[in-house]
Amino acid sequence: MTIRNLAIVAVALTLTACSLLKPGDKVEEGGKSAATSPADETASGRDVPTVRLITAQTPAVRTYRKIGARHIYNKYANRIYKGKIPPLVYAVVVVETDIDATGKVIRVDFSRTPSHAPEVPPMIAELIKATSPLPNPGKLGAHTYVDTWLWDKSGKFQIDSLTLGQRSR
Structure with a gap:
């Protein structure tokens, strides 16, 4: 495998790993993810917006x-x-x-x-x-x-x- 191919594989694996977590997921010790609910976010002191941010052009x-x-x-x-x-x-x-x-x-x-x-x-x-x-x-x-x-x-x-x-x- 060439260096270019290795780089492409590395980027693909990185992006795949990123997509495994849903927005709002937290990573616990040991690498497992735990989904958070809006109630968890409020309890942690973070404000939950009533209006979402600008959305992608779907x-x-x-x-x-x-x-x-x-x-x-x-x-x-x-x-x-x-x-x-x-x-x-x-x-x-x-x-x-x-x-x-x-x-x-x-x-x-x-x-x-x-x-x-x-x-x-x-x-x-x-x-x-x-x-x-x-x-x-x-x-x-x-x-x-x-x-x-x-x-x-x-x-x-x-x-x-x-x-x-x-x-x-």
Whole structure:
């Protein structure tokens, strides 16, 4: 076996070992794992979040992004930019919306904001809060709904999950 093959096998074994433990498992002495319950976490003093962290982009999450965006589009039909957005859009804002298991908006935060357009994120936050509750997330439960807003100078917008794209010129 070559050194490269040995390295690949070592990495594969390491990743396999990591996947044997479920999130929340503790390793006891002797290498055995013991599952922890949310009650154990609370008893140990760790806070159990009521809203989960940002979830991976699974098919269910991508589907919910479209459902959430469609809900916002229906509420603000007159504010949606029709057609393809211009190539130099005024503002691009990445929005993180914490929702509970019923779709109620808990918090709106931003992971990307435009420094040249500081007025846009607060307007987006108000638009989102006014549409609360968003559709019920079903099995996804409480999570952070993340989407990108493309904001035109006119005040009209598109949401990335439903955008028609950008014009080339």
